[in-house]
Amino acid sequence: MARKNHNFHLAERPQGLIVPGRTFNFVETDAPTADDLKDGQVLVETIWLSLDQSMRCWLASYAKPTAIGEKMNGAAIARVLASKSSKAKGSDLVISISGWTELAIVNEVAPVPEGVFEPIDLPEGTITRDALGAAHIGQPKAGETVVVSAAASATGSVAGQIAKIRGARVVGIMGSDEKCEVLTKKLGFGVALNYKSANFDEELARATPDNINVYFDNMGGTILEKAIDRATLHPRFVLCGCISEYNKLDQPNLGGIRSMFDVIAKRIRMEGFILWDYTPEFPKAKQQLGQWIAKDKLKSLETVVKGEFP
């Protein structure tokens, strides 16, 4: 009997939270085989699948969402099963935008970088994001106070560590005491705050006695408002993510940022940052990050979840 393939397709655009069994459909199809390959194509089997916060956006009706009825999009580290491409040969480990599937035929694969990034620390996306965001917009300097939200995330943890390497005082904001401990004990952040704490406002004020020079935002919403409130004059705000809002973006009464007047009063420069504007700089950024990791100046956080097909 021919091998079957297992996939998750987007069934409907979620209103608010994702509902197991409703947002996605589990779909069984015939598996593609080496016989299906055209010139230049590669047959891959998913080993690791990247789960990114930004995936929530691909479920909404924003820039390039996954279509209803289509296989959910996503990056993977995959094993090559068969190849008609010069870019990969059988049994190579490659980075592939395969989507949520076991087996896929893809037109493009990229080699998994040697050593430090392999095998779990997935595509260049999150890992280089902050090197670039920090460098081009935030530009943290020695002696400055840099605050990072969602600071134990792939993005936030790198942003904070780069600021620290550059000599800034780094305050991380997270949603659990366990993650806060990771920030201070494993990554060496100066201070880590749990935004769910009843005294968060006072704790943030105490942690930023000279106010905030650079805010690297992955959360948006009320945490962004609180950062505006604690900003010094002429600070730089890198807007990289809006995690707190992703499950609400379809709501017409979404709460907004109420302190735009303070953006004027404090002459805050805020700028939206998306990684893909800086593709030409990836090789240099990866080299720098690799050196820092090799010297143990930069640590990589990984969360591995073992998934199962229904």
Next chain:
Amino acid sequence: MARKNHNFHLAERPQGLIVPGRTFNFVETDAPTADDLKDGQVLVETIWLSLDQSMRCWLASYAKPTAIGEKMNGAAIARVLASKSSKAKGSDLVISISGWTELAIVNEVAPVPEGVFEPIDLPEGTITRDALGAAHIGQPKAGETVVVSAAASATGSVAGQIAKIRGARVVGIMGSDEKCEVLTKKLGFGVALNYKSANFDEELARATPDNINVYFDNMGGTILEKAIDRATLHPRFVLCGCISEYNKLDQPNLGGIRSMFDVIAKRIRMEGFILWDYTPEFPKAKQQLGQWIAKDKLKSLETVVKGEFP
């Protein structure tokens, strides 16, 4: 009988709109005289008083508000009645931060610029604001679409005209059809839109077919949201004022900007702008503006209100 002086003092911080007879107290005092002057001081009589949108902020508990019971702050063009200063002599017309009063003794006066700015087009504030804001943050270029809100205001009208001089396509947003007519007929704006129109959203979309490259914002609130919605990729937003919110800043449930996600998605660079950061550049800016006015490239709008003491 000694001459009396008439003043308005701030009686209470307004909740929402200013209430005549309650927000301010009319206060009669003995008038200062030449005998009261110390070395370096000038006795002035108010001729014209500047009424600025930003005055609403001075009534709130923000950066440098007027204190309760204190004379309301404000800039004036005044006549010198007596002087012990080298900076002014009797009967000179000067710029003076006299506040809301008939007669005042002040420590600082500045000459009223010759010709084009005199007598009504008050202190350098509003008139140079946009030259600087536009140049440093907005940088409108030939062929770009520049949108200005509160575009018939002292600030907005200059911002829009400078963008036009630089070859941009300028769309002005105002709150009345009369003001829109001033923008297109007197100032030569390409398009002027009344944000109170029932079809404003469609009109803004039609007026910005290539989306917005530069948004010079004096209004904040929902108009800022609509500009974000119409922004192109990598636009510059100069946040100069927040008129729509000034009467609401004391409200805890102030509506906020709900489209920060789009600030990321479109990589909008937004920056708060306050004139006083650029004081060293005033002389050069005023010279440039004066030349444009002399060549009839830049027109000055004035609204004169004749006030009366109760």
